[in-house]
Amino acid sequence: MFTDWTEALEAESLPLNPNPAQQLAAAARVTARSSRDKDDLGLLLDVLGLSTDANTLTALLPSSRKPETHPP
Numbered sequence: 812m813f814t815d816w817t818e819a820l821e822a823e824s825l826p827l828n829p830n831p832a833q834q835l836a837a838a839a840r841v842t843a844r845s846s847r848d849k850d851d852l853g854l855l856l857d858v859l860g861l862s863t864d865a866n867t868l869t870a871l872l873p874s875s876r877k878p879e880t881h882p883p
Contacts (some may be wrong), residue, residue: 819842835861851875 821831839861846852849868852875 839867839871840874843871844876846875848875 838859841855842855842859843852846855848853849872851864852871
């Protein structure tokens with residue numbers, strides 16, 4: 812909690828300049844972390860309305876979860 816409210820008031824006056832391209836890229840990376848494989852990643856991105864072209868999938872695939880292997 813702020814004891815000196817001038818800091819909080821100064822922070823409120825900072826301009827926010829959201830960049831849609833950066834926001835979409837961040838959303839795709841976060842989504843990739845939740846996917847299991849390429850097909851799953853494509854479905855998740857499609858549902859969110861994000862790009863599902865081959866270049867995007869290839870770039871994001873290393874961020875996806877690796878399948879868990881269970882010993883026999």
